[in-house]
Amino acid sequence: MASIYKLSISGIRSFSDESQETIQFGKPLTLIVGTNGSGKTTIIECLRYATTGELPPGSKNGASFINDPNLHSSNETKAQVKLAFQNVKKVNMILSKSLMATKNIRTKTISFKSKENQLMTIRGVEKETISSKVADMESEIPKLLGVSKAILNYVIFCHQDDSLWPISDSSTLKKKFDEIFDSVKFIKILENIKQITKELNVEIKLINNNVVHLKNDRHRAHKKMSSIEDINNQINKFNKDVEDISTRITETDKELNKLYQSNQDFERVINVEQ
Structure with missing residues (x-):
C-alpha cells in the first residue's frame, strides 16, 4: 500500500x-x-x-x-x-x-x-x-x-x-461515478467484447457454411471415386475380354495358316499329277 x-x-x-x-x-x-x-x-x-x-x-x-x-x-x-x-x-x-x-x-x-x-x-x-x-x-x-x-x-x-458533488444533478453524478469506477473503460471493454463476439459469430457462420459445402464436396467426391472404381472394374473386364479375343484371334490365325498351307500342298499335288 x-x-x-x-x-x-x-x-x-x-x-x-x-x-x-x-x-x-x-x-x-x-x-x-x-x-x-x-x-x-x-x-x-x-x-x-x-x-x-x-x-x-x-x-x-x-x-x-x-x-x-x-x-x-x-x-x-x-x-x-x-x-x-x-x-x-x-x-x-x-x-x-x-x-x-x-x-x-x-x-x-x-x-x-x-x-x-x-x-x-x-x-x-x-x-x-x-x-x-x-x-x-x-x-x-x-x-x-x-x-x-x-x-x-x-x-x-x-x-x-x-x-458537494455527491448531491449534484444526476448527469454530473453519473459522470463522476463513471470516472471513479472506470465505467467508461469497462463499457469500452464490453463494447470490444461484443464487437469481437459479433465478428467471431460471422466467422463461425462462414466456417459452418464452408463445412456444409465441404461435406457436399466430400459426398460428391465419394460418388466420383465410386464411379471411377466401377469404371476401372469395367476397364479391367474389357481388358480381359480383349486379351481373350486376342488369344482367340491368334489361334484362329494359326488355324488359317494351317488351312492355307494344306491348300497349298493340295494344289501342288494336283499340279504334279496333271
Whole structure:
C-alpha cells in the first residue's frame, strides 16, 4: 500500500516563496488544524496538484494558485510543491513541481507557467531521476500510488468547493461515478467484447457454411471415386475380354495358316499329277 509522508510548499497561496514550509504526515492519521486563512485548504490543493496536476477550482490559468507577484519587488513569484511518498512497491520517491507567476508591468496581468517537474526514486543514498515530462508524470503518479486520478480528485483530495458533488444533478453524478469506477473503460471493454463476439459469430457462420459445402464436396467426391472404381472394374473386364479375343484371334490365325498351307500342298499335288 502506498503512503505520503512529507509535503513541502513554497510560494503557493499564502505560503512565502522565500522559504519552504514542510509538513510531516503521521501514521495512521494526520489532523490539520488552524484558523481560517492559515493554509489548511492550500495543503489539500497542493496534494491534489502534486498527485493529479489539477489546479484548484476557480484558479484561472493557475495564476491565483501562486503567491501574488504584486507582493514582490521583482514582479514574479517562484513556487514549488515537493511531495515525498512510498509507491505501491514500497520504494521511496520524491516528486517536485516548480511553477512561476509573472506580472506584466504594462498590462498589469499575471501569467502562469510550469517551469520544471521531476520524479526521483530514492534507494538508500542513491537518487535516480525517472521523468521530467509533465504528461508522463500526470499519468504515472496515480499508478505509483495505486489509486486512480478520479479517486484522488473527487474523494481523497476533494476540494471543499467541489465537496458537494455527491448531491449534484444526476448527469454530473453519473459522470463522476463513471470516472471513479472506470465505467467508461469497462463499457469500452464490453463494447470490444461484443464487437469481437459479433465478428467471431460471422466467422463461425462462414466456417459452418464452408463445412456444409465441404461435406457436399466430400459426398460428391465419394460418388466420383465410386464411379471411377466401377469404371476401372469395367476397364479391367474389357481388358480381359480383349486379351481373350486376342488369344482367340491368334489361334484362329494359326488355324488359317494351317488351312492355307494344306491348300497349298493340295494344289501342288494336283499340279504334279496333271
